[in-house]
Amino acid sequence: MGTTQLESVPEPKYWHLRTVLTEALDSEFAVGEILPNERDLAARFGVARATLRQALEQLELEGRLQRRRGVGTTVAPPRMGVAVGTEQHAWPGTGEDAWQAVDCTLAEPPASVAEALETDREQAVHTVRRTRMTHGQPVAAELLYIPESSVPELTAIDAPSGAARARAVLRELHRLELEGSEGAVELGSANAGDAKELDRLPGAPVLVVTTRYLAGGRTAALSVATYRADTCRLTFGDSGGVEIHQGPEQRAS
Amino acid sequence: MGTTQLESVPEPKYWHLRTVLTEALDSEFAVGEILPNERDLAARFGVARATLRQALEQLELEGRLQRRRGVGTTVAPPRMGVAVGTEQHAWPGTGEDAWQAVDCTLAEPPASVAEALETDREQAVHTVRRTRMTHGQPVAAELLYIPESSVPELTAIDAPSGAARARAVLRELHRLELEGSEGAVELGSANAGDAKELDRLPGAPVLVVTTRYLAGGRTAALSVATYRADTCRLTFGDSGGVEIHQGPEQRAS
DNA sequence: TAGTGGTCTAGACCACTGA
DNA sequence: CAGTGGTCTAGACCACTAG
Numbered sequence: 001m002g003t004t005q006l007e008s009v010p011e012p013k014y015w016h017l018r019t020v021l022t023e024a025l026d027s028e029f030a031v032g033e034i035l036p037n038e039r040d041l042a043a044r045f046g047v048a049r050a051t052l053r054q055a056l057e058q059l060e061l062e063g064r065l066q067r068r069r070g071v072g073t074t075v076a077p078p079r080m081g082v083a084v085g086t087e088q089h090a091w092p093g094t095g096e097d098a099w100q101a102v103d104c105t106l107a108e109p110p111a112s113v114a115e116a117l118e119t120d121r122e123q124a125v126h127t128v129r130r131t132r133m134t135h136g137q138p139v140a141a142e143l144l145y146i147p148e149s150s151v152p153e154l155t156a157i158d159a160p161s162g163a164a165r166a167r168a169v170l171r172e173l174h175r176l177e178l179e180g181s182e183g184a185v186e187l188g189s190a191n192a193g194d195a196k197e198l199d200r201l202p203g204a205p206v207l208v209v210t211t212r213y214l215a216g217g218r219t220a221a222l223s224v225a226t227y228r229a230d231t232c233r234l235t236f237g238d239s240g241g242v243e244i245h246q247g248p249e250q251r252a253s
Numbered sequence: 254m255g256t257t258q259l260e261s262v263p264e265p266k267y268w269h270l271r272t273v274l275t276e277a278l279d280s281e282f283a284v285g286e287i288l289p290n291e292r293d294l295a296a297r298f299g300v301a302r303a304t305l306r307q308a309l310e311q312l313e314l315e316g317r318l319q320r321r322r323g324v325g326t327t328v329a330p331p332r333m334g335v336a337v338g339t340e341q342h343a344w345p346g347t348g349e350d351a352w353q354a355v356d357c358t359l360a361e362p363p364a365s366v367a368e369a370l371e372t373d374r375e376q377a378v379h380t381v382r383r384t385r386m387t388h389g390q391p392v393a394a395e396l397l398y399i400p401e402s403s404v405p406e407l408t409a410i411d412a413p414s415g416a417a418r419a420r421a422v423l424r425e426l427h428r429l430e431l432e433g434s435e436g437a438v439e440l441g442s443a444n445a446g447d448a449k450e451l452d453r454l455p456g457a458p459v460l461v462v463t464t465r466y467l468a469g470g471r472t473a474a475l476s477v478a479t480y481r482a483d484t485c486r487l488t489f490g491d492s493g494g495v496e497i498h499q500g501p502e503q504r505a506s
Numbered sequence: 507t508a509g510t511g512g513t514c515t516a517g518a519c520c521a522c523t524g525a
Numbered sequence: 526c527a528g529t530g531g532t533c534t535a536g537a538c539c540a541c542t543a544g
Contacts, residue, residue, distance in 0.1 A: 012512080012514090037528075039529090048517090050514070051513080062442055069529065070521075070522035070523030070524075071528095181490055183338075183490055184487060185486070186332060186487065189314055207438070233438070233439040236338070263520090266533075267533090290510060291510080300533080301533060302536095321510085321541090322511045322512060322542075323540075323541035323542030323543075324511080324543080326510090
């Protein structure tokens with residue numbers, strides 16, 4: 001006899017579980033604390049492990065939990081506010097932001113990048129790979145595409161590749177007068193390369209920030225940065241941004 | 254279809270499946286086309302249905318697929334660019350944006366909202382609920398919190414609630430001189446209410462845009478808008494934003 | 507009513523971490 | 526090594542949509 005309650009609109013078990021766990025996290029657990037393992041939790045709630053995991057995945061997506069294979073599930077700290085708006089009027093790599101140049105290559109870009117850059121497909125571009133650290137943790141991996149024509153003085157630079165060359169390219173880019181920028185934010189999933197740099201598994205949810213930098217009436221550079229969606233809150237505008245934590249469910253009927 | 258041997262780092266089946274399906278979507282399917290059902294697809298690839306679903310979930314998260322219960326899985330169109338940056342210097346509800354007022358109530362706010370508004374907890378706020386439509390589809394649900402002190406002339410307005418009152422509150426709000434705004438974007442999951450307005454299931458991934466509007470040296474209004482992460486690309490800056498579609502996997506080792 | 511995606515189960519094995 | 530989360534299976538039933 002299964003129908004014991006559930007009113008007229010039966011709620012999925014994993015969703016109800018998410019609510020229960022959310023309340024438990026708010027009231028009974030401290031940041032960094034380790035939860036019981038999945039098998040114990042599933043038994044305690046009387047559900048299959050897969051169902052329990054579905055609830056944990058939700059909470060991880062919301063930045064409430066952090067799961068590490070071989071270690072356990074811990075209560076995550078509030079998301080870090082990461083400024084991306086103040087850079088809208090500054091070249092990448094200026095200021096004291098915590099970007100760290102990793103590598104730089106010169107090659108033909110993917111077709112989609114060439115299109116966005118409005119260059120010929122054969123036009124080579126410098127591809128600078130950078131990592132952004134905040135509070136000692138990697139929060140973003142970026143690919144910066146700079147057409148050769150944006151930094152013509154660089155063709156004869158010494159360093160063939162590596163971080164030194166990346167910094168040289170940025171230095172040269174900053175000689176241009178930035179006229180403006182525009183960008184977009186969307187949800188994506190980390191590919192193998194980004195996942196490794198962000199210390200996550202492939203497929204982890206990321207916020208993809210695409211920015212086009214304008215100078216000399218053209219697109220002088222294009223940035224595609226992937227931010228860890230579980231740990232980051234992207235802030236725009238003058239100060240650090242607003243921090244709102246959704247309270248308990250609104251509007252139950 | 255050579256046996257691309259899995260080297261020392263075996264790739265999960267669902268991840269490999271995601272790659273294969275991505276390539277198939279790029280080359281063999283048109284937008285809106287219906288895929289074979291999950292049971293057939295799973296059999297075709299020789300995996301369990303749950304594994305196949307894990308791959309489909311990834312693709313849905315990336316905005317490549319759209320799944321509807323009772324109907325099927327279809328190829329999703331490219332994400333819509335939705336401007337949120339140009340509003341940074343305009344009050345909500347001005348301009349020709351496709352917001353539609355739904356309701357308005359006057360009550361004490363949740364604690365987290367009161368804190369962000371920098372008001373006393375007992376200070377009542379107008380809560381305006383709006384929906385944003387683009388291309389005939391709902392893309393965002395918003396809760397706009399306006400302290401009573403921001404629109405004092407409104408205390409004696411006629412309409413007690415409903416869309417009419419919502420519009421009246423906005424009208425009154427626009428009499429203030431906007432001094433600036435700041436905001437943040439983060440990943441969240443739709444609660445029951447937002448999910449219904451966005452035509453999604455609870456837990457669906459959303460981009461939560463929190464904006465604080467400044468006027469008279471105070472926070473005059475606070476907006477919490479949830480955008481459908483599967484169909485929306487949030488654009489900032491002057492024009493429509495950059496559109497980059499990640500090509501095939503980079504950097505296989 | 508037939509067919510779809512959504513939920514759930516009870517197992518199994520694997521990859522990784524840390525003692 | 527023992528214990529953790531990650532992957533995978535082969536089923537089952539349910540909620541929803543459309544003809």
